[in-house]
Amino acid sequence: VTEGAVSRRLIIAAVDGSPHSLVALEAAAQVASQLNARLRAMFVEDIDLLRTAELPFSRVVASSGESRPLTLEDLERQLRRLEEAARKAVEAAGARFRLSWSFDVVRGAVVSEIARAGAEADMITVGRAGWSGRGRARLGSVTRALLDYCPSPVLLVEMQDGLEGPVAVLYDRGEAARHALDLALDMIRGRPSPLTVLLLGEDQAGARREVQQHLREAGMPENSWTLRDETLQGLPEALRKIRAKVVFAPQSAAGILDTLRCSAVVVR
């Protein structure tokens, strides 16, 4: 379903009906609205799950610790339910942010389906969820794979917070870092979010000059941003101190994401 004029930019939200993915969808809608982009929500029916369900001996262990047989019938019923929930959420978010939006259900391997669709998107959003199910910060295998294969920037959305608030950019003079800085500027344009650029790498003075020049050229008022020298080890502490809500990071610095408790945009 598509409504309104076709926008130039495209944001893809990967949804699976889980609470994390619905939060990610909300963030995607917000970003789409900010970047004046179209929103495409994708529900991937994981082919691995379907196959597993077809195996005669398959069982699942629920979070209560209870184990019971996994049947294809059960799984499909669950998927229909989640799809329906996701569709409703997309519809609501689209209406709320006045977006041009679509909702697709695809069957296949999750990572490759999203990565393929992501090739033509300006950003992909996913919820952050790890294996623990209840714990949060660690990345799930799907997320990890996406970061490895997806060519476009990936927004990992933290469960509890919105995107409003201080924004941090990790800058190491690489191409990806420049791209990340531009994206960050797009995202905060017209909003009062304070921006902190954390300078990494050997030549922090050079990085500082580059960023200063870039920000001035972009027309950012002097008092709206801060530059700070930082090391990879000190990053978690520094991010906590500035209470960053969203971190823009080049893929080279994606290693720190495990320890973070905020949303992050990883740029290749």
Next chain:
Amino acid sequence: MRHSTELSVQALYTPCDPAAFTFETTADIVERPEVIGQVRAVQSLQLGVEIPGDGYNVFALGPEGVGKRFVVESHLASAAKLRPSPPDLCYINNLSESNKPRSLLLPAGTAVRLKQDVQELIEDISTALPGSFETEEYQSRLHALEEDFRSKPAKSFEELQERARRRDLAMLQTPMGIAFAPVKGAEVISPEEFQKLKPAERERMEKEISELQDEVQKVMRQIPRWERELRTKVRDLNQEVASFAIGHVIDDLVATYRAHAPVVAYLQEVRKDVIEHAKEFLQIHEAQASGRAPAGAALAETVLSRRYTVNVLVDNSGRKGAPVVYEDHPTYDNLIGRIEHIAQMGTLVTDFNLIKGGALHRANGGYLVMDARKVLMMPFAWDALKRALQSRQLRIESLGQAFSMVSTVSLEPEPIPLDVKVILIGDAMLYYLLCRFDPEFSDLFKVSADFDDETQRSAENQNRFAALIASLASRYQLHPLDRGAVARVIEYSSRLAGDAQRLSLSVETIAEILREASYWAGKSGHEVVGAADVDYAIESRDFRSDRIRERTREAILRNTVYIDTGGAVVGQVNGLSVLQLGRFAFGQPSRITARVRAGKGEVVDIEREVELGGPLHSKGVLILSAFLGASYASRFPLALSASLVFEQSYGGVEGDSASSAELYALLSAISETPIRQAYAVTGSVNQMGQVQPIGGANEKIEGFFDVCAARGLTGEHGVLIPASNVKHLMLKRPVLEAVRDGKFRIHAVETIAQGIEVLTGIPHGVRDTAGDYPAGTIGALVQKRLKEMAQKQIEFARLAEGKGPS
């Protein structure tokens, strides 16, 4: 001619001699007693106040206006000074059982200080707490704990995932939980491929998957335990931080109050409670700071303050001696205390801060004075008072709770020991009713302080009375009175008592006269109140109450009400009655008539026939029949039928004070001898013909005098009073002057014989041994007439039997 029964002017008024006083004005009197003549009451009061033990509470009974409350309170004030100040009373939160607030008794003056100190403590805590949780150190320790918790399941799952991978298995998250499946390359194998595997291979996979599933189950079951561990560790951390933050402030306060063990115990509880709940307080604090809770209230004011503050019910700081409390409005709540409620989100809630003390709390350790009638009139107050006195405990319970009408959760404040003397003030009637009908009353109020309304008018008491006048004058800041004025007030007091030999102790009325006399003296520019001022005060007081008396006198003078004050009439006499209107009493004459005829020997009391006469009046009339029969018709039947009536009386008639008048009218009617209408008569009579005393002699005499004086005194006018009433006479000046000038006569008679002689001018006569009266006397006339009637009756009886006259 002066009759032997006529009284001289000296007998009509017993003056108080100003020369007997040693002072010039009341300002010279040094010793000023607050009370005189109440020896009995004061002794009882002293006993009741000083004696220890249960039930020695006092009921001060006596007529209105004798100064009971003043005497009680001034007595208590001096007794209270000798007793120690009672402790302060506060209620504090029961931190383990909040619906049962605890009481705290502290040495006088300590409670308010403690309240302030605790308030400061609360402020200190509310600034120290948030700060300690915002430190970098706390945040990183908290983060470490959370990180540790998160890493445990994640690590286990990663290990399992790794184990699975090594065996060509994938660990998958499904919407229903975690599953394992065999993989080929990066993908789960399809069922067809699986079927192609060798059975042994399939079996191995199934077995391995089953093992892994068991492992997952183990991890899943561990998670709640890890969560619990995290919660415990975070709580311990919070407590450690809070304890460090507030420990020293509480320690300081504990050191200050180390002499008061209950306070120290409370402070230690507060410490424990703050540490346990620190994080909750902070959450509320944060909610308020971020505007999610009602704004404008700081942490200290809302959460901590309501929880830890000290609710001071009784503050005895600065008090010297025991308290004396007068409760003017002794409702249940005002007496016992109450528990208020505040509306919160549409429901009524309460806590220990809303406990309010009552009069018993304030008076605990001292004295509580109340008006008995008010206590009895307030619903449930009397029972509550008795319950408290019996149990010697003060328990605050709402009425709804006490009577199980409300079953919502409310407070049960810890009862406090009660040690109070209650002094009830009331009239004698109430006291005796309570004694009769309330079985617990006598046990609880063992002492009765019985106040007298009058005292002997001795020389000594007159001097004391003068001193009382001095004390009243200074209490109400009046002009001093000179000796003459004091003498007049004493005479007025005698008149109030209705007895020349007694003094009224109605301090209130005396005080009113003093104030009014002082007012009039001031108006006339007198520095010192003189006898004339007192006289004027009394006269103007009478005048102000005089309207009805004026009306009744007018009715007589205008001949609407028939009263003859001259001439002589058969069977008609002027009786005298007293009307009491509020505190003002006056006398007025009424015409009493008697008619006789032959009959069955009865005296009909018309008042009684129409139920306008009371039992005492009827008794008086029946006595008349008895007297007539015995005195004049002892040897033949009394064949008389007589009727008696109070003419123009439309209200009730009660009392026997007119029975002598009725007898005179009857004797006159029977003997057909006219009675002098210039006289009026009062006095009751017995079967022997003796005249007995009556009340209100002064008012009655004055009532008739006023009518006569208005018509013009001729020297014929007068009043017959019982001789035994002479000692009561304190007549007004105009009467005294008229008597002195021979224009008005007052006869004190002892017998009917004396009275009828004055009224008719004919002696009554004394019976001889044969039972006959000397010819020409009233006795003879009456006897003769009665004999005739008896004769006639006998004749009628014969006729009726058909025998004809003999």
